[in-house]
Amino acid sequence: MFNHTTRRSLVLGAAAAGASLALPATALAQAKAPLVGPLAPNPVEFQKQIAQFTGKATPQTEGLLLDVPVLADNPSAVPVKVKVTLPITEQDWCEEIVVLAELNPSPLSCRMQFTAAAGTAEAAIRIRLSQSQTVHAMARMKSGKVLVVKQAITVAASGCGM
Template sequence: MTTTHHLTRRHWVAGTAALALPSAVLAQATQAINPVAKSALVGPLAPNPAEFRKLMEQFTGGKPAQAEGLQLDVPVLADNPSAVPVKVKVTLPITEQDWCEEIIVLAELNPSPLTCRMQFTAAAGTAEAAVRIRLSQSQTVHALARMKSGKVLLAKQATTVAASGCGM
C-alpha cells in the first residue's frame, strides 16, 4: 500500500512539473512536432467552418432557405454545455402532399458541426423534436428542415455557454 501511495504521489508531482514549463519552451516543443501530429493536437477541438459550409450546401442543394416555417428554441444562456436543450418544430401545415422529410441541427463552431439528424414520414403528422446537444463554445445553432416539395426551412439562434463542452 505504501508503494502505491508513493507512485501516485510521484506521478502527481511529475504531472504538475510538466504544466509549469515556460510558454517559450512549450512553443519550441510545438514547432518541433511534425505538421500531422501538430494538427492532431490542435485540430480535434477547433471549429470546422469548412465542414459547416459543406453540410449546409449538401442539405440545401444550393437553394436559398426560407426563414419562415421552422421554429427553433435554444436557451440564450446554456449552463451545461454538454447537454444544451434544443427544440425544433416545423410550423407549416403537414399534408399528404407536403411534409417534412428531414431536420438537421448544426452547431457552427463545434469541431463536428452536425449535432442531430431526424427523418420523418407523412404518417408522422407533425415534424418536431426535442434533443440535447453538446456545444464547444458560445455560438449560433442552426436548424434546417427539408420538405417533400423541396422547400428548405432555416432557423438559427445564438447561445452563450458557461464553459467548454467538447473538451471535457
C-alpha cells in the same frame, strides 16, 4: 483519454501497419488534418453540411421554430427544440431536419427523418457545445422547400472537452 494527437498517431500508425480502421470518413479526415487543437471550429465542414442539405433550393426563414436557451449552464447537454410550423399534409411534409453547431469540431449535431404518417415534424434533443456560438436548424420539405433558422447561445464552459 484520447486526445487529438493520440487519435492521429493511432490512425496513421495503424494505416502504416496495414491495419484497417472502422472510423467514419470525417474522423479519418480530422486525424490527418493539421493539429490546431481538438476543440477548434471546422468552418469547412459546417459550410459543406449546409450546402449538402440545401442543394439548389433557396432557403426560407419562415416556417421553422428553434428553441434554445440564451445561456447554457451545462454545455454538455444543451436542450434544443425544433418544430416545423408549416401545415403537414399528404402532399407536403417535412422529410428531414438537421441541427448544426457552427463552431463545434463536428458541426452536425443531429439528423432526424420523418414521413407523412408522422403528422408533425418536431423534436427535442440535447446537444454538446464546444463554446458560445450559433446553433442552426434546417428542414427539408417534400415539395423541395428548405426552411432555416438560427439562434446565438452563450455557454458557461466547453462541453466537448469533458
